[in-house]
Amino acid sequence: MDLSQKLLHLEQRLLSRATRRDAEEISCLIADDFVEFGAGGGIWNKVELVEQLPFQPFSLRTISEFTAKQLSENTALVTYQCHTVAIDQRSPANSLRSSIWRKQGEQWQMVFHQGTFLPLR
Numbered sequence: 001m002d003l004s005q006k007l008l009h010l011e012q013r014l015l016s017r018a019t020r021r022d023a024e025e026i027s028c029l030i031a032d033d034f035v036e037f038g039a040g041g042g043i044w045n046k047v048e049l050v051e052q053l054p055f056q057p058f059s060l061r062t063i064s065e066f067t068a069k070q071l072s073e074n075t076a077l078v079t080y081q082c083h084t085v086a087i088d089q090r091s092p093a094n095s096l097r098s099s100i101w102r103k104q105g106e107q108w109q110m111v112f113h114q115g116t117f118l119p120l121r
Contacts (some may be wrong), residue, residue, distance in 0.1 A: 039115030
């Protein structure tokens with residue numbers, strides 16, 4: 001599996017219902033020095049994400065236009081569009097996403113993530 005496929009798989013895991021409900025798996029995928037600038041304006045660290053994400057309402061999301069750019073031997077930047085499917089009268093939402101991943105040993109962990117809402121068309 002090449003780097004782009006590996007990081008796409010990891011991003012998809014973080015969007016899955018099973019992972020979002022599993023604090024231990026979230027903790028494995030997220031680096032200790034993680035920071036997120038959320039699409040809604042919030043700022044999250046690893047402790048907050050691991051504690052709160054399992055209790056957030058789940059929304060089915062898909063990824064398109066995924067790209068990965070290796071920044072160094074052990075870091076990579078990914079960018080993509082995230083599409084939230086309308087569920088239970090919630091409107092669909094699209095956002096631009098970027099993440100920085102760092103390889104620690106054999107494990108890739110997310111160290112930074114940012115989402116920016118896109119207007120519906």
